[in-house]
Amino acid sequence: MNLxxxxxxxxxxxxxxxxxxxxxFAARLAYEADCADVGADxxxxxxxxxxxxxxxxxxxxxxxxxxxxxxxxxRITAExxxxxxxxxxxxxxxxxxxxxxxxxxxxxRLAELGxxxxxxxxGMAGWTAEGLPVESARxxxxxxxxxx
Numbered sequence: 001m002n003l004x005x006x007x008x009x010x011x012x013x014x015x016x017x018x019x020x021x022x023x024x025f026a027a028r029l030a031y032e033a034d035c036a037d038v039g040a041d042x043x044x045x046x047x048x049x050x051x052x053x054x055x056x057x058x059x060x061x062x063x064x065x066x067x068x069x070x071x072x073x074x075r076i077t078a079e080x081x082x083x084x085x086x087x088x089x090x091x092x093x094x095x096x097x098x099x100x101x102x103x104x105x106x107x108x109r110l111a112e113l114g115x116x117x118x119x120x121x122x123g124m125a126g127w128t129a130e131g132l133p134v135e136s137a138r139x140x141x142x143x144x145x146x147x148x
Contacts, residue, residue: 031107033092033118035126039133042066049090054106055124061137065094065127073106081113091117097125 016024038051042065051068053060060070069084085091091110095102103119110117120126128134 035122054102063134076109094120097123
């Protein structure tokens with residue numbers, strides 16, 4: 001019987017050695033924050049970080065994470081950061097979700113300005129998929145533990 005060899009998309013590239021993989025995944029956690037973790041910290045009143053919505057103002061007005069500051073990535077300057085964000089602490093950027101890179105661009109700009117930053121890759125899509133609360137600009141109020 002002649003058996004065809006099946007090519008594997010998964011096994012075609014060997015996995016990294018465990019030590020290398022551990023370094024890689026630890027590094028990712030230094031750059032990213034999970035929607036559920038951010039939501040849990042907000043709910044628990046954890047301080048020391050602020051949320052930056054890097055989307056267009058009309059998207060922010062329609063729905064955003066409670067306590068988030070709207071700062072579209074194209075408008076991030078030393079002046080807007082000094083005016084709108086706390087002077088220290090971690091900043092967590094988000095946008096629409098995995099198909100959008102506004103949070104990446106915002107995180108890059110904030111890091112270039114000397115700020116500590118993590119990106120929330122799930123964005124609003126991940127946030128709402130987790131069933132986490134949202135607010136609109138019409139009902140906006142700072143969330144406990146966050147600086148607007």
